[in-house]
Amino acid sequence: xxxxxxxxxxxxxxxxTILIPQEYLKxxxxxxxxxxxxxxxxxxxxxxxxxxxELVGKEVILDGFCNPISLMSNAFxxxxxxxxxxxxxxxxxxxxxxxxxxxxxxxxxMKTTKEFSAFLKEIDR
Numbered sequence: 001x002x003x004x005x006x007x008x009x010x011x012x013x014x015x016x017t018i019l020i021p022q023e024y025l026k027x028x029x030x031x032x033x034x035x036x037x038x039x040x041x042x043x044x045x046x047x048x049x050x051x052x053x054e055l056v057g058k059e060v061i062l063d064g065f066c067n068p069i070s071l072m073s074n075a076f077x078x079x080x081x082x083x084x085x086x087x088x089x090x091x092x093x094x095x096x097x098x099x100x101x102x103x104x105x106x107x108x109x110m111k112t113t114k115e116f117s118a119f120l121k122e123i124d125r
Contacts, residue, residue, distance in 0.1 A: 005008060011030065019073065020044070020073065021073070021113055021115050024113070027050055030085045031043045031045045039080040040081045040082070041070075042083050044084065044085050048088070051108055052099040060093065061093055063091045064088075065086045065087065065088055066086070066087045070119055071085065077085075084114065085105065087101060087103070094108065095119060
């Protein structure tokens with residue numbers, strides 16, 4: 001049986017699911033990957049469709065981004081992988097009040113993904 005060859009886009013999509021937990025890809029898009037000698041930094045930007053529930057059905061505008069959250073995700077080939085998460089700020093048109101979405105991205109006090117935290121706890125036993 002002949003295997004069908006994957007497209008470049010499909011391969012990149014599969015690779016992102018290996019490096020980034022699916023939970024994050026539901027709400028964030030990969031925007032950039034930086035390769036440094038001891039780490040990779042993957043920039044994830046909140047999807048424009050993730051309008052806060054307080055503003056659903058209203059006319060809204062993007063109002064920049066919150067400070068990014070940096071979480072360690074994995075370590076492959078002795079290189080750390082950091083996810084740099086950029087959440088959007090939103091405003092209703094004619095309003096000065098900012099709104100953002102809150103996500104359960106990491107355990108309190110930990111700067112790692114929940115999956116990586118669980119892995120570290122497991123090997124600590």
